[in-house]
Amino acid sequence: xxxxxxxxxxxxxxxxxxxxxxxxxxxxxxxxxxxxxxxxxxxxxxxxxxxxxxxxxxxxxxxxxxxxxxxxxxxxxxxxxxxxxxxxxxxxxxxxxxxxxxxxxxxxxxxxxxxxxxxxxxxxxxxxxx
Amino acid sequence: xxxxxxxxxxxxxxxxxxxxxxxxxxxxxxxxxxxxxxxxxxxxxxxxxxxxxxxxxxxxxxxxxxxxxxxxxxxxxxxxxxxxxxxxxxxxxxxxxxxxxxxxxxxxxxxxxxxxxxxxxxxxxxxxxxxxxxxxxxxxxxxxxxxxxxxxxxxxxxxxxxxxx
Numbered sequence: 001x002x003x004x005x006x007x008x009x010x011x012x013x014x015x016x017x018x019x020x021x022x023x024x025x026x027x028x029x030x031x032x033x034x035x036x037x038x039x040x041x042x043x044x045x046x047x048x049x050x051x052x053x054x055x056x057x058x059x060x061x062x063x064x065x066x067x068x069x070x071x072x073x074x075x076x077x078x079x080x081x082x083x084x085x086x087x088x089x090x091x092x093x094x095x096x097x098x099x100x101x102x103x104x105x106x107x108x109x110x111x112x113x114x115x116x117x118x119x120x121x122x123x124x125x126x127x128x129x130x
Numbered sequence: 131x132x133x134x135x136x137x138x139x140x141x142x143x144x145x146x147x148x149x150x151x152x153x154x155x156x157x158x159x160x161x162x163x164x165x166x167x168x169x170x171x172x173x174x175x176x177x178x179x180x181x182x183x184x185x186x187x188x189x190x191x192x193x194x195x196x197x198x199x200x201x202x203x204x205x206x207x208x209x210x211x212x213x214x215x216x217x218x219x220x221x222x223x224x225x226x227x228x229x230x231x232x233x234x235x236x237x238x239x240x241x242x243x244x245x246x247x248x249x250x251x252x253x254x255x256x257x258x259x260x261x262x263x264x265x266x267x268x269x270x271x272x273x274x275x276x277x278x279x280x281x282x283x284x285x286x287x288x289x290x291x292x293x294x295x
Contacts, residue, residue, distance in 0.1 A: 021212060028215035036267045037224050039253050040211055048208035074153055084247030091255035106225040
């Protein structure tokens with residue numbers, strides 16, 4: 001019986017932790033200062049949030065149904081594959097649109113520099129390769 | 131793998147697809163094995179043109195160590211980013227960092243970029259098409275050189291060892 005209590009505690013811990021992380025991720029997306037910083041919330045905190053929730057789910061059904069089920073692992077797997085790709089594409093789109101970023105950001109990639117002189121269109125740096 | 135003319139060009143991919151299919155439907159019934167087998171042969175054939183040649187894994191045990199390290203780093207990264215977000219006294223120093231790549235294969239560069247996106251406070255933003263630099267946006271950077279050095283030592287060198295040499 002005590003085993004059940006401990007397991008319940010563990011499951012509850014995972015659920016609460018998952019909820020907190022997912023919330024923090026969304027909070028980051030809502031209130032960080034610029035597009036590129038907001039991107040960090042959903043790619044990281046949310047991944048762990050969902051991971052924790054799925055771990056709780058896995059554990060719960062393992063305890064109640066008596067046999068392990070790794071189906072939830074698939075969701076985590078797909079998430080790990082898709083999250084960085086979509087983050088990369090979003091960041092790339094942001095660069096392409098030359099979205100503004102906060103002043104204190106150090107480093108100025110040439111993707112975001114405005115051409116200072118001349119009216120001629122600037123060839124995209126990627127052009128002419130692969 | 132690409133050169134062979136048989137209808138089963140990528141056996142590993144097919145097996146992986148079959149396993150994922152069986153896990154998804156949660157059954158080992160003969161019908162599902164047949165359907166999954168059929169799909170796992172058809173899908174690689176249809177999507178063949180999207181695939182790059184994948185370099186073979188030279189040192190599988192290093193790959194395993196790499197995966198475990200990345201998983202651990204993901205958890206640490208999550209905690210760090212979560213703290214950065216909620217900490218009211220934070221003074222974030224975001225930065226664009228240009229990371230000079232040592233890797234050459236497109237496949238391994240993809241792996242590195244994904245790893246960077248998943249780990250400490252960094253998102254890979256743009257791969258310059260000449261394949262020499264990766265533009266990274268970092269949430270909080272004290273020292274750019276240290277960041278580059280860390281990525282180089284922790285992720286790129288193992289990847290290079292695993293796949294390229």
